[in-house]
Amino acid sequence: MKQEIQNALAKYQDVPGALLPILHEVQDALGYVPPEAVGDIAKALNLSRAEVHGVITYYHHFRSESPGRHIVQVCRAEACQAMGAQALFNHAEASLGCSSHGTTADGRVTLEPAYCLGLCACSPAIMIDDVVYARITNAKFDALMGALPLTQAKVSS
Numbered sequence: 342m343k344q345e346i347q348n349a350l351a352k353y354q355d356v357p358g359a360l361l362p363i364l365h366e367v368q369d370a371l372g373y374v375p376p377e378a379v380g381d382i383a384k385a386l387n388l389s390r391a392e393v394h395g396v397i398t399y400y401h402h403f404r405s406e407s408p409g410r411h412i413v414q415v416c417r418a419e420a421c422q423a424m425g426a427q428a429l430f431n432h433a434e435a436s437l438g439c440s441s442h443g444t445t446a447d448g449r450v451t452l453e454p455a456y457c458l459g460l461c462a463c464s465p466a467i468m469i470d471d472v473v474y475a476r477i478t479n480a481k482f483d484a485l486m487g488a489l490p491l492t493q494a495k496v497s498s
């Protein structure tokens with residue numbers, strides 16, 4: 342973990358506006374931004390820990406805990422909301438047995454909201470790891486969850 346953080350710092354530390362690229366790099370490498378990284382990042386960028394923490398918590402994209410083996414994002418932006426995304430999200434929480442930003446008990450899936458996946462014309466949409474799916478019904482959601490491989494997906498941002 343330390344190595345991934347140091348790699349991100351070495352790559353972006355001297356770039357203007359380095360904080361976001363560093364956070365993205367760390368999350369791409371580890372799947373999340375470990376709380377232990379906050380101090381190193383703050384020190385390298387001459388920021389306070391509170392400033393780094395504030396950016397991590399401001400953006401929905403960043404995670405502070407290790408995610409499950411698959412990331413399932415359900416779009417909750419306007420077009421998807423108009424096509425039943427709230428009900429779909431409720432179904433996802435119930436069927437997976439975890440709430441928003443939570444992980445299933447077996448560590449298989451982390452459920453997250455997303456705010457537009459670029460498939461507004463085919464809503465509601467979800468993304469599983471790095472693949473988007475359109476016109477999702479509860480039945481399609483369940484079928485996709487049932488077909489998820491048990492192995493680790495590529496770590497995704």
Ligand code: FES
Pocket residue numbers: 416417418419420421422456457458459460461464465466
């Ligand atoms: S609003 Fe859901 S994909 Fe754009």
